[in-house]
Amino acid sequence: MxxxxxxxxxxxxxxxxxxxxxxxxxxxxxxxxxxxxxxxxxxxxxxxxxxxxxxxxxxxxxxxxxxxxxxxxxxxxxxxxxxxxxxxxxxxxxxLMNNVLDVYEEDFLVRVQPGVTRTQLNKELKKYGLFFTVDPGADATLGGMVATNASGTTTVRYGVMRDQVRDLEVVLADGTVIHTGSKAAKSSSGLHLNGLFVGSEGTLGCFTEMTLRVYGIPEFITAARASFETVKDAVEAVVSILQAGIPIARVELLDEESMRQVNKYNDTAYLEKPTLFLEFHGNEAGLQQDVEFTQEIVQGHGCTEVAFETDTAARNRLWEARHTLAYAYIHAHPGKKMMVTDVCLPISELAGAVEHARENLLELGLPGGVLGHVGDGNYHALIMIDMNNQEEVEKSQEFNERIVLYALERGGTCTGEHGVGIGKQKYQRQEHGGAFDVMEKIKVALDPANLLNPGKNIKGE
Amino acid sequence: MxxxxxxxxxxxxxxxxxxxxxxxxxxxxxxxxxxxxxxxxxxxxxxxxxxxxxxxxxxxxxxxxxxxxxxxxxxxxxxxxxxxxxxxxxxxxxxLMNNVLDVYEEDFLVRVQPGVTRTQLNKELKKYGLFFTVDPGADATLGGMVATNASGTTTVRYGVMRDQVRDLEVVLADGTVIHTGSKAAKSSSGLHLNGLFVGSEGTLGCFTEMTLRVYGIPEFITAARASFETVKDAVEAVVSILQAGIPIARVELLDEESMRQVNKYNDTAYLEKPTLFLEFHGNEAGLQQDVEFTQEIVQGHGCTEVAFETDTAARNRLWEARHTLAYAYIHAHPGKKMMVTDVCLPISELAGAVEHARENLLELGLPGGVLGHVGDGNYHALIMIDMNNQEEVEKSQEFNERIVLYALERGGTCTGEHGVGIGKQKYQRQEHGGAFDVMEKIKVALDPANLLNPGKNIKGE
CATH class of the missing domain: 3.30.43.10 (Uridine Diphospho-n-acetylenolpyruvylglucosamine Reductase, domain 2)
Structure with missing residues (x-):
C-alpha cells in the first residue's frame, strides 16, 4: 500500500x-x-x-x-x-555516509560518519597504532552500535559503546542539527546528552557524525582457554580473577552444548565442558605475572585443563572458535531462525541464571546453548527455531520470557547489549517502573509527533 | 525576609x-x-x-x-x-542520610546514602580489599559528587563519577521515587537516565540512594615525580606515555609557581620547574616494566629529574605535597578568596592552554598558578582574590572568561569537573548551541515549575 x-x-x-x-x-x-x-x-x-x-x-x-x-x-x-x-x-x-573523517592521534579520538563499520575503522586506525575496542561480533556500522549501545567481548576491560562516545552530531525531529558533547575527555557542563542519545535506537534523532574514543594497541596480548566441571566453577573463577585485580580484556563462557557445536563446526577437539576463553592485554612482564596468577586461580576453582596462547596465529584460532559459535548453531540447524536472549545480571547471580537457562531449555525441549560475557554478567542463550512450527515459536517466546523475568527479579536488565527494538518493549515498564514515565516525557519532549523510529524502544505503536 | x-x-x-x-x-x-x-x-x-x-x-x-x-x-x-x-x-x-547500606563484594558494587563521604566509604571498603576510585581532593559527599559529575586525579585510569554510577534512587519534583538503573554492569534497556541525572546538580531530582562501582585495591602501587624545563615538554611526555599504552592511574601537572608554593608550605626542596606527579597501579612485574618505559619516555622529553617511590610512606609524602597545593595558596594569601578555573580541552590543546593561562595571569597581574589533570586535558588556574578589591575581582572574572573562551574555541568545555552551578551558566548556550534547547526541554519536562535548585546549571533565574 x-x-x-x-x-x-x-x-x-x-x-x-x-x-x-x-x-x-x-x-x-x-x-x-x-x-x-x-x-x-x-x-x-x-x-x-x-x-x-x-x-x-x-x-x-x-x-x-x-x-x-x-x-x-x-x-x-x-x-x-x-x-x-x-x-x-x-x-x-x-x-553512503561511511567515511572516517579524522583521526586525532594525540587525543585518542576519531571522527566518523555513521555508516563506517567496525572493521573498516580498525583497518584505518591500525596505521596509527590505535584500535577501537568495542567488538559485538557482527561487523556492524558504528551508527548502529551507538544506537543500541552495543558492547561485546572486550567490555569487561574497555567499557560499552556509550563509554566511547565523546560527541554526536544529531539531526533532531525538526531537522535541527546539534552536537551532544565535545572533544574534551570529560565535562560537567549542562545535561549529559551523549549518554542519553546513545542507546536511543533512532527514537530521539539521527546520528550524522560521531567522535569516538580509541586506544593504543596493547604491547602484548595473551589468550587462554580453561575448562571446568560446572558453569558455577567457571563463573566463580572469573569473580576471583576480577577480585585479584587482574585486568582481563576478554572473558567468555561457553557451556557444554556450545563447545560441542564449536568442535563439530571447526573440527576441533576441545574438552566439551564449560569453558572460559580469556584474553589479557598489557606489557610482557606484567602479563606473565597475570597469567601465572590466573592459572593458580582457575586451578583453585576446579579447572581441569588450561592452555595459554601467546602467538598471534594460535590466539586467532582460539578466538575464531569462539566467534564461529553462532554460525555453528545455524549450520547445525538448517532452515531454522536464531533467537538470542540477552539479559545481564549482577555477576553474583550469573551462575544461577545460566543454570536456570539450561534447565529451561531442557524442560521446554528446545535445542540451544549458552554463551556469556561473564565479566559483565551478560549471557546469551541461542535457540534455533522453525518459524513455521507454531509450538516451537511459542516455546521459544516462553523461554525468552522466563529468562527475562528471572533476570529482572534479581536486579538485572532485560537487555545487556542488543537493545529493546520491538522484542523487549513489553518488559520496559516492569524493568524501569516510575522511571519509564520519565523516559516517556523525554521522548515526547523531543519527538512530540512520534515520527522517529516509531514503535521501537520505550514507545510502542 | x-x-x-x-x-x-x-x-x-x-x-x-x-x-x-x-x-x-x-x-x-x-x-x-x-x-x-x-x-x-x-x-x-x-x-x-x-x-x-x-x-x-x-x-x-x-x-x-x-x-x-x-x-x-x-x-x-x-x-x-x-x-x-x-x-x-x-x-x-x-x-543524616550517611549510611553505607550494602557492600556487594562479588559484584564490585556498593549501595550508599547521599550523605556518605568519600573517605568514609573508602574506610568501609578497605575491610573488603576494595576501594572507590574517584578522588576530587575535597572529602565531599557522594551525593554531591554525583550531582556535579566530580572526577579528579584518578580519572585517567578509572573514569569520572558518571562511570561509577549503576543506579540512583531519585525523588522527582512531584515526590515520585524512581530508580534510574539496576545492578547490572551494562544495559541497553530504555533511555539512559543514570547518565542524565549524574551532573544534573539537583535540578532534575534529589538522590536518596546510589549504587556505585568499586574496584579491588591494586596489588602494587608506584608513584613518581618528574621535572621538565617547560609545561609543553611535560604535557608531550604524558601524551607519549598514553600512546605507549602505559595504564597510568594518576598524572598531575604543577607549574613552576605551584611548585614554589608547595615547597614553601611543605618545607620541601623539589625543583621549582613544571613537574608531573604520577602513579601506577598493577602487579609488581608489570609496574617494573611500566616504570622503566616511563623513565625512558620522560627523559626523551627533556625531563631533568625523575624520582620513583614504591613504599607507602614516601608515596604518601609525594601526594601530600600535591594535595596541599590549594592550602598552600590560601596560606600564602591570608584574607583572600580562591577562584579556580576548570576548563577541559582535547589533550593536544592542553600545553597551549596552560601557556595561555600563564601569560594571562602575568598580563592581568594576578597571583596564581596552574595545576592539571593532564591525562584528561583538564587543568585549573588557582587565583587568590581580595573580594573587597573591585579591580581584582573584575580582573579575575576577566581571566576566567578568557580561559573559558580559549577552551571553547578549541573543542573543549567550560567545566571539566566542578560543574556549572552559578558560575558557568553564561557559557552554556555558547558551549552547547542547539543542544542547549534540548537540555531546556528536558528540564521543563521534569520540573515544569522550576522548583528544583532553580537558577543553577542550564536554567537561569
Missing part, C-alpha cells in the same frame, strides 16, 4: 537528493524491511541514501512536514527488529 | 519530620547559604535534615504544593555556588 501523498513526498525529497539517492524499488524496500532477527518483516515506503548532514536534515524536515515516520538503517545486523519500519515511512540508509 | 506562608509550610513539614529535623535558625541558614567558592551568600528560608527517602518525598510534595524551591545540600564543598539558594526555599541537608 503506497502512501496517499507519496508523489508529493518524493517530489520534496528530489529537491534535496539525486534520483539515485531515492528508491521505491521492491527489492530495496525488502532489504530494509528486516534485520538478522526472527521479527516479522515490514516494508518502508521509501528508502533514501543521504550523503551529507544537510540532506539528513532536509529529510527530517520533510518527515515533520508530512508526518511520515523516519527509520535510520545501518547494515541491518540488529537482533531485536530495530530497523523494521513498523508503520512504514522513510528508511534512511547511511551506507 | 520570611516566606509569606512560612508557618503553613513548617506545619506541613512537621507532619513528616521531627522538630529536630527542621531549622529556621540564622546560623544554620548561613551555613547552608554558601559553598567553598567566591560566589555571594544567599540564605534558605528553611533547612531540613531528612533521614529517609519517604521524608525526602514528603518534602518534595510540599515544595510542589507551595511552589517553594528545594536545594539539596551535601557538605557545601562545591566550587561554583551549586548549593546557594538563589531564590530562597527549603535546603535539604543530607548529612
Amino acid at each position: 503506497a502512501l496517499a501523498n507519496q508523489e508529493t513526498i518524493l517530489d520534496s525529497l528530489k529537491e534535496h537528493l539525486t534520483a539515485e539517492q531515492i528508491s521505491v524499488n521492491e527489492t530495496i524496500k525488502e532489504l530494509h524491511g528486516q534485520d538478522e532477527s526472527y521479527h516479522q518483516m515490514k516494508l518502508p515506503d521509501i528508502v533514501v541514501f543521504p550523503e551529507t548532514t544537510e540532506q539528513v536534515s532536509a529529510i527530517m524536515k520533510i518527515s515533520a512536514q508530512y508526518k511520515i515516520p523516519v527509520i535510520p538503517f545501518g547494515l541491518g545486523s540488529s537482533l531485536e527488529g530495530h530497523v523494521i519500519p513498523q508503520s512504514g515511512g522513510i528508511t534512511i540508509d547511511f551506507s | 520570611a516566606l509569606a506562608n512560612q508557618e503553613t509550610i513548617l506545619d506541613s513539614l512537621k507532619e513528616h519530620l521531627t522538630a529536630e529535623q527542621i531549622s529556621v535558625n540564622e546560623t544554620i541558614k548561613e551555613l547552608h547559604g554558601q559553598d567553598e567558592s567566591y560566589h555571594q551568600m544567599k540564605l534558605p528560608d528553611i533547612v531540613v535534615f531528612p533521614e529517609t527517602t519517604e521524608q525526602v518525598s514528603a518534602i518534595m510534595k510540599i515544595s510542589a504544593q507551595y511552589k517553594i524551591p528545594v536545594i539539596p545540600f551535601g557538605l557545601g564543598s562545591s566550587l561554583e555556588g551549586h548549593v546557594i539558594p538563589q531564590s530562597g526555599g527549603i535546603t535539604i541537608d543530607f548529612s
Whole structure:
C-alpha cells in the first residue's frame, strides 16, 4: 500500500537528493524491511541514501512536514527488529555516509560518519597504532552500535559503546542539527546528552557524525582457554580473577552444548565442558605475572585443563572458535531462525541464571546453548527455531520470557547489549517502573509527533 | 525576609519530620547559604535534615504544593555556588542520610546514602580489599559528587563519577521515587537516565540512594615525580606515555609557581620547574616494566629529574605535597578568596592552554598558578582574590572568561569537573548551541515549575 501523498513526498525529497539517492524499488524496500532477527518483516515506503548532514536534515524536515515516520538503517545486523519500519515511512540508509573523517592521534579520538563499520575503522586506525575496542561480533556500522549501545567481548576491560562516545552530531525531529558533547575527555557542563542519545535506537534523532574514543594497541596480548566441571566453577573463577585485580580484556563462557557445536563446526577437539576463553592485554612482564596468577586461580576453582596462547596465529584460532559459535548453531540447524536472549545480571547471580537457562531449555525441549560475557554478567542463550512450527515459536517466546523475568527479579536488565527494538518493549515498564514515565516525557519532549523510529524502544505503536 | 506562608509550610513539614529535623535558625541558614567558592551568600528560608527517602518525598510534595524551591545540600564543598539558594526555599541537608547500606563484594558494587563521604566509604571498603576510585581532593559527599559529575586525579585510569554510577534512587519534583538503573554492569534497556541525572546538580531530582562501582585495591602501587624545563615538554611526555599504552592511574601537572608554593608550605626542596606527579597501579612485574618505559619516555622529553617511590610512606609524602597545593595558596594569601578555573580541552590543546593561562595571569597581574589533570586535558588556574578589591575581582572574572573562551574555541568545555552551578551558566548556550534547547526541554519536562535548585546549571533565574 503506497502512501496517499507519496508523489508529493518524493517530489520534496528530489529537491534535496539525486534520483539515485531515492528508491521505491521492491527489492530495496525488502532489504530494509528486516534485520538478522526472527521479527516479522515490514516494508518502508521509501528508502533514501543521504550523503551529507544537510540532506539528513532536509529529510527530517520533510518527515515533520508530512508526518511520515523516519527509520535510520545501518547494515541491518540488529537482533531485536530495530530497523523494521513498523508503520512504514522513510528508511534512511547511511551506507553512503561511511567515511572516517579524522583521526586525532594525540587525543585518542576519531571522527566518523555513521555508516563506517567496525572493521573498516580498525583497518584505518591500525596505521596509527590505535584500535577501537568495542567488538559485538557482527561487523556492524558504528551508527548502529551507538544506537543500541552495543558492547561485546572486550567490555569487561574497555567499557560499552556509550563509554566511547565523546560527541554526536544529531539531526533532531525538526531537522535541527546539534552536537551532544565535545572533544574534551570529560565535562560537567549542562545535561549529559551523549549518554542519553546513545542507546536511543533512532527514537530521539539521527546520528550524522560521531567522535569516538580509541586506544593504543596493547604491547602484548595473551589468550587462554580453561575448562571446568560446572558453569558455577567457571563463573566463580572469573569473580576471583576480577577480585585479584587482574585486568582481563576478554572473558567468555561457553557451556557444554556450545563447545560441542564449536568442535563439530571447526573440527576441533576441545574438552566439551564449560569453558572460559580469556584474553589479557598489557606489557610482557606484567602479563606473565597475570597469567601465572590466573592459572593458580582457575586451578583453585576446579579447572581441569588450561592452555595459554601467546602467538598471534594460535590466539586467532582460539578466538575464531569462539566467534564461529553462532554460525555453528545455524549450520547445525538448517532452515531454522536464531533467537538470542540477552539479559545481564549482577555477576553474583550469573551462575544461577545460566543454570536456570539450561534447565529451561531442557524442560521446554528446545535445542540451544549458552554463551556469556561473564565479566559483565551478560549471557546469551541461542535457540534455533522453525518459524513455521507454531509450538516451537511459542516455546521459544516462553523461554525468552522466563529468562527475562528471572533476570529482572534479581536486579538485572532485560537487555545487556542488543537493545529493546520491538522484542523487549513489553518488559520496559516492569524493568524501569516510575522511571519509564520519565523516559516517556523525554521522548515526547523531543519527538512530540512520534515520527522517529516509531514503535521501537520505550514507545510502542 | 520570611516566606509569606512560612508557618503553613513548617506545619506541613512537621507532619513528616521531627522538630529536630527542621531549622529556621540564622546560623544554620548561613551555613547552608554558601559553598567553598567566591560566589555571594544567599540564605534558605528553611533547612531540613531528612533521614529517609519517604521524608525526602514528603518534602518534595510540599515544595510542589507551595511552589517553594528545594536545594539539596551535601557538605557545601562545591566550587561554583551549586548549593546557594538563589531564590530562597527549603535546603535539604543530607548529612543524616550517611549510611553505607550494602557492600556487594562479588559484584564490585556498593549501595550508599547521599550523605556518605568519600573517605568514609573508602574506610568501609578497605575491610573488603576494595576501594572507590574517584578522588576530587575535597572529602565531599557522594551525593554531591554525583550531582556535579566530580572526577579528579584518578580519572585517567578509572573514569569520572558518571562511570561509577549503576543506579540512583531519585525523588522527582512531584515526590515520585524512581530508580534510574539496576545492578547490572551494562544495559541497553530504555533511555539512559543514570547518565542524565549524574551532573544534573539537583535540578532534575534529589538522590536518596546510589549504587556505585568499586574496584579491588591494586596489588602494587608506584608513584613518581618528574621535572621538565617547560609545561609543553611535560604535557608531550604524558601524551607519549598514553600512546605507549602505559595504564597510568594518576598524572598531575604543577607549574613552576605551584611548585614554589608547595615547597614553601611543605618545607620541601623539589625543583621549582613544571613537574608531573604520577602513579601506577598493577602487579609488581608489570609496574617494573611500566616504570622503566616511563623513565625512558620522560627523559626523551627533556625531563631533568625523575624520582620513583614504591613504599607507602614516601608515596604518601609525594601526594601530600600535591594535595596541599590549594592550602598552600590560601596560606600564602591570608584574607583572600580562591577562584579556580576548570576548563577541559582535547589533550593536544592542553600545553597551549596552560601557556595561555600563564601569560594571562602575568598580563592581568594576578597571583596564581596552574595545576592539571593532564591525562584528561583538564587543568585549573588557582587565583587568590581580595573580594573587597573591585579591580581584582573584575580582573579575575576577566581571566576566567578568557580561559573559558580559549577552551571553547578549541573543542573543549567550560567545566571539566566542578560543574556549572552559578558560575558557568553564561557559557552554556555558547558551549552547547542547539543542544542547549534540548537540555531546556528536558528540564521543563521534569520540573515544569522550576522548583528544583532553580537558577543553577542550564536554567537561569
